[in-house]
Amino acid sequence: MATPINHSVIKAFDTLDLFSAERPELSAEIVARELQISYATAHRFLVTLESAGVLSTVRRGIFAPGPRLSRLGQMADDLAPLPRALQATLDHLRQELNESVMACRYTPRGPICVAVSQAQRPISVNIRIGTTLPMLPTAQGKLFLADMAPRARQSWAVAQGIDPEGVQALALQLDAVRAQGFARNRGDNEPDIAAVSVPVRRDGRTVLTLSAFGTLGRLDDAFIQNATVKLMEAAAALAQA
Structure with a gap:
């Protein structure tokens, strides 16, 4: 029997993929619209990622990449x-x-x-x-x-x-x-x-x-x-x- 996939993890990475040089910040409204999920779910993803250090709050309701994400990115470059x-x-x-x-x-x-x-x-x-x-x-x-x-x-x-x-x-x-x-x-x-x-x-x-x-x-x-x-x-x- 195949191991079930945790779709919440996939959605969390989909959320991170929404960042770009042209869009260095995210809000729950953006995440909800582009991933076609509810505002509450989008907000929960963002807050959870913030609590893990992957995102940082730059002002109320607005999130940017956090220190943990930077470390993971640097590790990926170092190991590549x-x-x-x-x-x-x-x-x-x-x-x-x-x-x-x-x-x-x-x-x-x-x-x-x-x-x-x-x-x-x-x-x-x-x-x-x-x-x-x-x-x-x-x-x-x-x-x-x-x-x-x-x-x-x-x-x-x-x-x-x-x-x-x-x-x-x-x-x-x-x-x-x-x-x-x-x-x-x-x-x-x-x-x-x-x-x-x-x-x-x-x-x-x-x-x-x-x-x-x-x-x-x-x-x-x-x-x-x-x-x-x-x-x-x-x-x-x-x-x-």
């Missing part, structure tokens, strides 16, 4: 396997660009390097796998911030002890980053070190960043233009894979 072609892709980019190349994943503390291919020159810039970069002054961090809705950026800043007004001041810059599809760092994090980074996007969100990095003098505008094209091509191929 890297693309099989990632290291080969980085090695190919490093040969074409003659600069070091790396891939980063998101963590709340900042992008973490998960793979790297170091330039084969006597003097080059390198980074160790497992190094966490700061979010605000790096090209990789700007890509992840640009991928967040404004409310999510504010919540991230508060959780990390960063002045939300400082993050808000970057809004126009982050909008430009998202629109152009790449970000640059010209000595913002480390003097004389530059980088250009592009997102690897899947299901509408940035899951990895690909970056070429090196000394500020070598990463001039001509290099950035060429590298951006090649990084974007590689990111598109990885997203398909």
Whole structure:
């Protein structure tokens, strides 16, 4: 005899699926309308998810993703396997660009390097796998911030002890980053070190960043233009894979 399914659990996840970058908050009215359930049932789902820490109340009757949901999402990203072609892709980019190349994943503390291919020159810039970069002054961090809705950026800043007004001041810059599809760092994090980074996007969100990095003098505008094209091509191929 088949094990019966708990449909309330399924409805709870259906409720969470209603969140999006365009709709970062939910009410019982929205849930009831879109899931075609009663207002009372929708309200009960939301309150129960809040009591479990999956949702948070932002104001009376309005709910947003809570800390437990953020932890579960981060755990899913941490446990997700890297693309099989990632290291080969980085090695190919490093040969074409003659600069070091790396891939980063998101963590709340900042992008973490998960793979790297170091330039084969006597003097080059390198980074160790497992190094966490700061979010605000790096090209990789700007890509992840640009991928967040404004409310999510504010919540991230508060959780990390960063002045939300400082993050808000970057809004126009982050909008430009998202629109152009790449970000640059010209000595913002480390003097004389530059980088250009592009997102690897899947299901509408940035899951990895690909970056070429090196000394500020070598990463001039001509290099950035060429590298951006090649990084974007590689990111598109990885997203398909």
